[in-house]
Amino acid sequence: MVEKHRDTLGQALDAIRSRAYWSPHPEHPKAYGADGSLGADEGRAAFDALLGGRFELPGQPGTDGWTATESSPYGLPLGVEYPHPDTDVLLPAMREAVPGWRAAGPEARAAVCVEILARISARTHEFAHAVMHTSGQAFMMAFQAGGPHAQDRGLEAVAYAYAEQVRVPASADWSKPQGKRDPLHLSKEFTAVGRGVALLIGCNTFPTWNGYPGLFASLATGNPVLVKPHPRAVLPLALTVRVAREVLTESGFDPNLVALAAEREGEGLAKELAVRPEVRIIDYTGSTEFGDWLETNARQAQVYTEKAGVNTVVVDSTDDYRGMLANLAFSLSLYSGQMCTTPQNLLIPRDGITTDDGPKSYDEVVADLAGAVGGLLGDDARANGLLGAIVNPQVGERVDAAGSLGEVALPSRSVAHPDFPGATVRTPVIVKLEAAKPEAEAVYLSECFGPVSFAVAVGSTREAVALLRRTVREKGAMTVGAYTTSPDVERLVEEVCLDECAQLSLNLTGGVYVNQTAAFSDFHGSGGNPAANAALVDGAFVANRFRTVEVRRPA
Amino acid sequence: MVEKHRDTLGQALDAIRSRAYWSPHPEHPKAYGADGSLGADEGRAAFDALLGGRFELPGQPGTDGWTATESSPYGLPLGVEYPHPDTDVLLPAMREAVPGWRAAGPEARAAVCVEILARISARTHEFAHAVMHTSGQAFMMAFQAGGPHAQDRGLEAVAYAYAEQVRVPASADWSKPQGKRDPLHLSKEFTAVGRGVALLIGCNTFPTWNGYPGLFASLATGNPVLVKPHPRAVLPLALTVRVAREVLTESGFDPNLVALAAEREGEGLAKELAVRPEVRIIDYTGSTEFGDWLETNARQAQVYTEKAGVNTVVVDSTDDYRGMLANLAFSLSLYSGQMCTTPQNLLIPRDGITTDDGPKSYDEVVADLAGAVGGLLGDDARANGLLGAIVNPQVGERVDAAGSLGEVALPSRSVAHPDFPGATVRTPVIVKLEAAKPEAEAVYLSECFGPVSFAVAVGSTREAVALLRRTVREKGAMTVGAYTTSPDVERLVEEVCLDECAQLSLNLTGGVYVNQTAAFSDFHGSGGNPAANAALVDGAFVANRFRTVEVRRPA
Known part of the structure; x- marks a missing residue:
């Protein structure tokens, strides 16, 4: 898998350095339907098949009943039921998944993330309907912003996460001259270590676009990710979690590295999860009020917020x-x-x-x-x-x-x-x-x-x-x-x-608009004014999601 | 100056990538005394000349009387008086210094920082006595840990800061294909922008070694730095501030980019400064109690702490x-x-x-x-x-x-x-x-x-x-x-x-000790356990000290 995705990762790394235009994810709906990807009708059928049913997440531990909270802004009944988590079972299971993921190293983790994104990309038509009927976006926008553009932002986060981790080599030989005496020799190993469970708190309007950067930045840096979608926009992230779990399982990793926490109506699950000691990273998009609450109260976690602003x-x-x-x-x-x-x-x-x-x-x-x-x-x-x-x-x-x-x-x-x-x-x-x-x-x-x-x-x-x-x-x-x-x-x-x-x-007068940014080139927000404490995506967005542990011994 | 220090910066960048042994700062006292550096006797004389006098900081605005709070652990009367700041005058002056420093760009800022370190290096003998008579370290340790090793850590921070800022190019041409229509063209400029005034809260035992990483990381990323030394270890950092101000002035920058805030006995100035709205970055080494207080209360700032632990x-x-x-x-x-x-x-x-x-x-x-x-x-x-x-x-x-x-x-x-x-x-x-x-x-x-x-x-x-x-x-x-x-x-x-x-x-059994780390190769702390929320020095230590602002326009 590392081999399969090396070229894509390399191009993404080039793009974040040059910030020239690049995307591996086609914007046009007609570009899909061949090479194993779902075409328009197949995507629609896949979406329809989800409606009114139980959304199974095979193997996710700690299911405590089922919950359905979505209603399409277009009036379409969705009626999808999601497993409701028993977090006292789920969170420990997610932590148990860590050592194997840590040992895999940055390149294997990046490859798994790229594969997850590739599988999501192949199902862009299905995701488009899911985004449309949760966010209310028109189909073409749901397709592009919820599909390729979101996948681009996810891949950008993977590239940044990979680059940040490999700035430190896996090992080093250190030899310090001592004048006439023998030099001091040490052999050193460096391991990127995630901080702990990452909590993604999704938003209603851009569940994938605003969710993927944090999700993939955390996963690629060695952290398990618990996805808590907005109760009105569960489906796009539930699909994402299911794809991620499939890829993780096929790659020999513990699928509990990515799990879904769908909440019950009015439950306030985000508030409860945000202060759990296992949760060490939080990504949030939404109101200033709750963003400020997270920054003030979730002191055990690194909190990344995108809140309100006045443009x-x-x-x-x-x-x-x-x-x-x-x-x-x-x-x-x-x-x-x-x-x-x-x-x-x-x-x-x-x-x-x-x-x-x-x-x-x-x-x-x-x-x-x-x-x-x-x-x-x-x-x-x-x-x-x-x-x-x-x-x-x-x-x-x-x-x-x-x-x-x-x-x-x-x-x-x-x-x-x-x-x-x-x-x-x-x-x-x-x-x-x-x-x-x-x-x-x-x-x-x-x-x-x-x-x-x-x-x-x-x-x-x-x-x-x-x-x-x-x-x-x-x-x-x-x-x-x-x-x-x-x-x-x-x-x-x-x-x-x-x-x-x-x-x-x-002076934008043509086909680029102030409200649109392109992954790999434009920053979304700056992280330096009250609207957001982080930008999508820069080094600061990934650098604090892991630590480097050194083991040194005489050579 | 950029030309003069390009090689040193390049070697430092190589070293943080390879993490092999490297240092441009000699450890042996006898290595000093030629090429404009102070020899042992000159360093001692320079130190002696400071005792019992007023430590002037030409041009630093907002002096509100003088303060002397040091007493040597060796019993030597120091009696050095430092300007006590009127922070309502000093902080605005520091903010005014920002635009020129920001406009200089990462390479010029790095070069100025390397020059400051080079001037400090040339006065290592003088600094050694200052560190010895504030920390209580024996002379040889004060010389090495307070001199070359501290300077190494400072240079390491400069290298990390530079590398982090230039991950994004200064400009980019962006051209997005539009099928049969003309491509969309944008020209983009990216500027690293500091967060605001950085406050360095120094410690008694390693005023330079623990102080330089934060000081130079903040300065190199475009922030003015206010240095608030431990009241028992002012002199090494006051000397540092004076050298920095000299170099800044000579380089055509506003010297108020680096300023000293020496406190009066029992004043608690750090607590007051830490919650000032102008202060957006804090580096602190010291007790867990005050470190926790900073993390809890200085919410307007990015806080880097090294606290107590049990090794x-x-x-x-x-x-x-x-x-x-x-x-x-x-x-x-x-x-x-x-x-x-x-x-x-x-x-x-x-x-x-x-x-x-x-x-x-x-x-x-x-x-x-x-x-x-x-x-x-x-x-x-x-x-x-x-x-x-x-x-x-x-x-x-x-x-x-x-x-x-x-x-x-x-x-x-x-x-x-x-x-x-x-x-x-x-x-x-x-x-x-x-x-x-x-x-x-x-x-x-x-x-x-x-x-x-x-x-x-x-x-x-x-x-x-x-x-x-x-x-x-x-x-x-x-x-x-x-x-x-x-x-x-x-x-x-x-x-x-x-x-x-x-x-x-x-299994350390030779001349490397568990309590010593080498800059450019070893991390000091991890930032991932309760002893410290940051490591010296990694990407996470510098990435949040600045933001990247983009200006885009039609090409």
Whole structure:
């Protein structure tokens, strides 16, 4: 297996060094169906076969009844039952799996991880439906973001984990000169040792994309991984766990290195697991409230969190007005703004901006953006394909309430879904706010997760830059965007992003969007502002998941 | 400067990869005195010139009076006064120094750090006296551990920091194919960005050796470093700060990137600084109590701690009985056991061990070890050269109280120092304890810092291994040693050390000692057991000191 995947691992290692474009996972659905991978119909059939049944995890110890908590945002009954864990049985079994996995070494562990990802990749069509019907993403997005892009992020984590471990050689001969006396000779062995059980706390909106980096980083560095999915998005991670256990078993390792902990409705299992002494690593994506709770209370563990932030775009000037509007319209619409990377606050000078289409007032910019969003989503089929479904009622309520926050520049409309009448599909709402008004400030300085954006009128670009700084420093940001033709403004925005540690996209007008990042090249978050304490994926994301133990003896 | 130090940095990078022996810093005092370095007499004169005076730090802002808190364990009056900081002035000034340092990039920062170390190296004789008269180390140890070995650890940290930052290129061209459409092109820039002010909280016993890794790791990754020395060991770090500020100024950087925060007697400045919002990194060596306090309370910072542990040696069997005894005797005696790496508990089977000199009973092993220590330290001059002075009265009190803990196999004796009549010099005490006795357990499972060791009688080697596991898991350990000729026992001890994350030295009988580690090759601590949450030096020690900020734009 090491031989089989050496080339893929090598290419991944090259990619994280060069950060040029690379992916071994095709984005197009038609690329699947040959070479043992499931085609569209097979994937759909595999997904359908899971519905309404028990999701067996052969050999996973400590099953304490069954639980079913999912409901598709598209209204499709899922009815899948998962084993509920007796953690007093499961956690010790996971710890027992460690020595063999540790002894395998970094390369074998990486190869097993790559094989798990390859098997998942072959079932991307099946996973796509599972992601669609848990997250509410439209099919194509569920396919790409939940499939190849998530697998890319997982592979990136494997590459980083491997590279980090082999920075120290497996052994060394050490010989220190002693002048006229004989040199001192020691023989040294170095072993990467995992920290203990890693707990992955999954999220509802991107169960695989946000889950794979932590899962594979922990597994590849020698830790067993307990996967606690969001109760509304269990299936994509349950499938992942089952594939991982199959590959581990076939490779001669203990399958309990990866296990599922599906919770009962309202159980709060994450809170209980997070403070177990066996749990030494936690990866979490979700609310700031629970992320802060984990950081404060799970002191026995290394905690990696991605929480809420307030993403900002500074609009100063552009030499491609239509491109800017189209790009922003797409970013606001994709998955109905239910991405941690979607822009929320568009800071626009009250006196307007300069563009290749002449000067545009604040009102014109906002109206033109509203028009661009309206045009993009004017066709219901296209709108459904881009928006997907609202993931939970709270997001829907926020959309409904947005009108009371300020003047509505673009109202949200409901879109009927031809296949899923139960789906709630909503277009984005854009609300105009005055930066300086205290009541507005309270609104735009809070995360309003979902398809709600604020066109914030500021006194000047300088004010926009100052507000950007304050927003990132106080509230955090996963993304920052800016449009400007001025080198001075560019420099000012860059300085803020360097000072406050935020990832910046400048003048995006084409087919790359501020809310999308590419594995092996872009960092997702920085780990340096309040939105997240870790980036996907860098050395810091993997280096603390293991320790190096040295054994030295006379040579 | 980059050119000047490229070779040294390259060799350091090679060394951390191969972990073979390497050092650019000579260990022998006679190696100094040419090429601009201070010789023995010059170093002594430079040290003498500092005594009883004000230690000026030209340009350091926010001086709020002067403070003198040192007293040499050798009884030499130091009387050096240091500026006491007004941190409300100093911390903002340090933050202002950041942008230029960040813009310099990893290579220039590394070169400046290497230059600082080179200047310190040239003054090793001066530093040796400063370390000797603050830590109480004997001159030769202060020279080596406080000089070249500390400088090695600093350089190792610079190499790790540099390597970690340049894993991501400064820029990348990203081009993603789009089938028949034009590819998407982006140009990306990546900048390593420090987290904020780094606080180094120095220790009394190894101000430079334990201080340099954190200091240089933080500085090399773009952070200003505020050095808060132990009030009894200010001078070595004050000299370090002054050299750093000189080099920074000469290199065109803001000298406030490195500043000194000397405290007043009983002020508790570390506690105050540790929770300042500007402080984002803390390095600490010292008591478990304060280390735990930092980890619990300095939540705004990344905290690296080296705390107390209980170091154990398992004595099962040996094919070099005399070598084992001599090696252990040296380890117990060096710096009167005042090292965080000194063995405390020697676990010896009650029924004795097999050796090349025939079977030895527990009593014989303990008596022979006592004899070896006695022989090693029988000559007062040699004893003074090895033991150094007791660093503080608490250590002396522990030595005096040791006799009440159990049967004394080797009493401690006081040694007169010919040059420093005020020095308290004590030989190690060895106390016999029964592992199984509850009152003994409470004794040997607590750290008894200083020249006190316990010869713990265990029922069998298996029991010793079990006790080793429990000790490391519950109390932590910086070092573990074992003597055995049995491959099975060796495997058992190795398994414990891998499971519990402790660094193991096997069958040391020559000139390498369990309490010594070599930079670039050995890890000091593992970061995986309660004795320390970080190792010196690995990727995890540097990776979280900075973040990578990306700026991307259409190419």
